[in-house]
Amino acid sequence: MAGHKSESRVSKVDSETTWDLFLSQAMNQARPVVVHFTASWCMPSVVMEPFVYELASIHHDILFLLVDVDEVKEVASKMEIKAMPTFVLMKGGVVVDKLIGANPDEVNKRVGGLIN
Numbered sequence: 001m002a003g004h005k006s007e008s009r010v011s012k013v014d015s016e017t018t019w020d021l022f023l024s025q026a027m028n029q030a031r032p033v034v035v036h037f038t039a040s041w042c043m044p045s046v047v048m049e050p051f052v053y054e055l056a057s058i059h060h061d062i063l064f065l066l067v068d069v070d071e072v073k074e075v076a077s078k079m080e081i082k083a084m085p086t087f088v089l090m091k092g093g094v095v096v097d098k099l100i101g102a103n104p105d106e107v108n109k110r111v112g113g114l115i116n
Helices: 016-028 043-058 073-078 104-115
Strands: 010-013 033-038 063-068 086-091 094-100
Touching: 010 016, 010 043, 016 033, 016 063, 016 073, 033 043, 043 063, 043 104, 086 104, 094 104
Parallel strands: 010 063, 033 063
Antiparallel strands: 033 086, 086 094
């Protein structure tokens, strides 16, 4: 998929500052947030990544974030991430749901529930 990431609706968090900025923007726009906590060495996380991009292309009113736990340890620690992949769903800056594991059907269901 050439150009897949450049057109992406998934934003990569590269620092704690970027994390705070994305969450602040989402709150200001009253947008729910879905965060995929991942690691490059975790095959289930890597396998879930295209699915997250697909969800983001469908749910334009949700902010999708990608956090590599090894690159942004402060955010992973703050959000108490213990396993990958972990999906955190937020509204108004507050965690409303957390799902651990590579389960596309369950992630899809919970993301759908976030906007309904």
